[in-house]
Amino acid sequence: MTFRAFNQKYLEPFFELLMIFGIIALCQPWIEPLHRYGLTIILIGLVGFSVVIKIPREESQADEGSQ
Structure with missing residues (x-):
């Protein structure tokens, strides 16, 4: 697995979920x-997501064969 595939499969969704978790954490009143x-948490997710979306996506095999 290349870094681009790892980034696309794991890092992008992780930072998206981290931002969502930060919003939930900010809105809940029970756990100080x-x-x-x-x-x-929101800012770490935002900065991380901003960094990982700059990495170009891995091209699929179907796109290379059609040219």
Whole structure:
């Protein structure tokens, strides 16, 4: 597995879910540390996602054969 495939399959969804988790953590009132660090979690997810989407996607085998 190449880094581009790993990035596309695991890293992009991870940082998307991290941003969603940060929003949930920020909105819930029961667990103080999650509420306190919710914005930090969102920002880490946002910065990470911004970095990984700059990596070009891996081209599929079907695209290379049609040229």
